[in-house]
Amino acid sequence: MSGKNILLCVSGGIAVYKACALTSKLVQSGFNVKVIMSESAIKFVSPLTFQALSRNEVYTDTFIENNPKVIAHIDVADWADLIIVAPATANMIGKLANGIADDMISTTMLAATAPVWIAPAMNVHMYNHPAVQKNINTLFNFGYRFIEPGEGYLACGYVGKGRLEEPEAIVELIISHFGPQFLPFKGKNILITAGPTKEKIDPVRYLTNHSSGKMGYAFAEEAVKMGANVILVSGADHLPVPNGVTFIKIESADDMYNAVMKYFPDVDVVIKSAAVADYRPSQVSDKKVKKKDGNLMIEFERTKDILQELGKNKKHQFLVGFAAETHDMEQFALQKLERKNLDMVVANNVLESGAGFSGDTNIVTIFHKDHSIKKLPLLSKHETAKEILGEILTKIGDLK
Numbered sequence: 001m002s003g004k005n006i007l008l009c010v011s012g013g014i015a016v017y018k019a020c021a022l023t024s025k026l027v028q029s030g031f032n033v034k035v036i037m038s039e040s041a042i043k044f045v046s047p048l049t050f051q052a053l054s055r056n057e058v059y060t061d062t063f064i065e066n067n068p069k070v071i072a073h074i075d076v077a078d079w080a081d082l083i084i085v086a087p088a089t090a091n092m093i094g095k096l097a098n099g100i101a102d103d104m105i106s107t108t109m110l111a112a113t114a115p116v117w118i119a120p121a122m123n124v125h126m127y128n129h130p131a132v133q134k135n136i137n138t139l140f141n142f143g144y145r146f147i148e149p150g151e152g153y154l155a156c157g158y159v160g161k162g163r164l165e166e167p168e169a170i171v172e173l174i175i176s177h178f179g180p181q182f183l184p185f186k187g188k189n190i191l192i193t194a195g196p197t198k199e200k201i202d203p204v205r206y207l208t209n210h211s212s213g214k215m216g217y218a219f220a221e222e223a224v225k226m227g228a229n230v231i232l233v234s235g236a237d238h239l240p241v242p243n244g245v246t247f248i249k250i251e252s253a254d255d256m257y258n259a260v261m262k263y264f265p266d267v268d269v270v271i272k273s274a275a276v277a278d279y280r281p282s283q284v285s286d287k288k289v290k291k292k293d294g295n296l297m298i299e300f301e302r303t304k305d306i307l308q309e310l311g312k313n314k315k316h317q318f319l320v321g322f323a324a325e326t327h328d329m330e331q332f333a334l335q336k337l338e339r340k341n342l343d344m345v346v347a348n349n350v351l352e353s354g355a356g357f358s359g360d361t362n363i364v365t366i367f368h369k370d371h372s373i374k375k376l377p378l379l380s381k382h383e384t385a386k387e388i389l390g391e392i393l394t395k396i397g398d399l400k
């Protein structure tokens with residue numbers, strides 16, 4: 001979404017806290033964000049919060065003119081590709097519907113020609129009041145679009161319509177507003193591997209690991225949202241198959257090798273988040289192994305290192321490997337990067353709380369080929385996937 005400018009107008013209600021999350025998510029999605037706050041919004045959250053999240057100056061007063069070369073409310077109105085008023089209070093909706101220009105938001109709005117979306121948030125009775133409904137109708141007739149408030153628990157204690165729509169949903173609406181041409185992975189083929197492999201011992205037993213597949217599935221879902229054609233090769237079988245992916249279910253490391261090799265020539269990015277078995281039993285018994293006195297000895301042989309094979313054969317492809325470690329993470333991650341000829345390694349310490357296999361969160365460090373390092377904080381696996389996909393986007397140009 002780089003190059004698209006979102007002007008977020010924040011008026012004063014308790015939902016201002018959600019506008020902070022909205023700002024952060026818009027920036028993470030690649031938008032340029034500028035924020036105007038009303039006087040009452042400042043009573044809830046400091047402008048400094050929005051400044052830090054948007055990495056831009058926050059406007060609070062029509063008469064603070066920091067740049068003598070421009071008139072701030074005209075300049076920022078012209079700058080915007082889309083204006084979002086979130087949360088929009090009953091008062092702000094009333095002012096906008098009546099052409100009042102007595103603060104920085106309402107003055108800028110009169111000067112703006114960009115599309116305007118209003119996300120109301122208020123008490124359910126206020127929202128249903130005929131005056132507010134009339135103003136909403138007036139704004140609708142001006143061509144403003146509304147992001148309907150949700151139903152649920154309201155800060156005033158009522159349960160009803162009036163909650164500001166969730167920031168994630170607003171960001172998705174904005175992305176779809178700008179259309180598919182702004183999907184950053186459009187036209188790119190991404191091969192993702194996920195979950196564990198199962199290595200057969202006999203018809204009833206196998207060797208596997210604790211990988212849940214959640215990280216790989218999060219990559220697949222986020223990559224589809226960003227416009228990629230996704231091939232998901234999965235050893236996990238209990239997660240819902242994400243919409244819009246080409247899904248290939250595999251069992252063993254060998255199955256995964258065959259599936260990955262089939263698609264590899266035509267893909268642009270490989271994300272190898274699967275936990276592939278490094279060893280498999282040398283002999284697979286075709287009958288159930290019966291118990292006997294004494295210990296059972298099973299000999300194991302190495303499986304093919306799929307990623308290393310890809311590293312040897314890579315041409316234009318961007319290769320991302322994973323390093324799930326319990327100690328010396330940086331050292332092992334960098335060794336894997338070199339040994340397997342990768343472009344990026346995503347490493348985590350699986351013993352760290354919040355970074356394990358089966359949870360919904362992760363704490364990863366990204367190691368790039370140029371040896372630059374980016375540490376991500378504790379994030380949901382979806383947020384982690386989005387961040388990593390964003391990093392891939394910044395590097396993928398190097399391959400062209």
Ligand code: CTP
Nearest residue numbers: 272273274276277278303304305306307321322
């Ligand atoms: N990998 C692979 N094929 C294998 C084993 C691993 O493609 N047979 C990939 C994994 O998908 C992951 C990365 O290689 O992206 C992990 O690197 P690896 O060195 O194999 O790490 P571990 O399997 O954890 O083994 P070790 O730490 O013992 O080296």
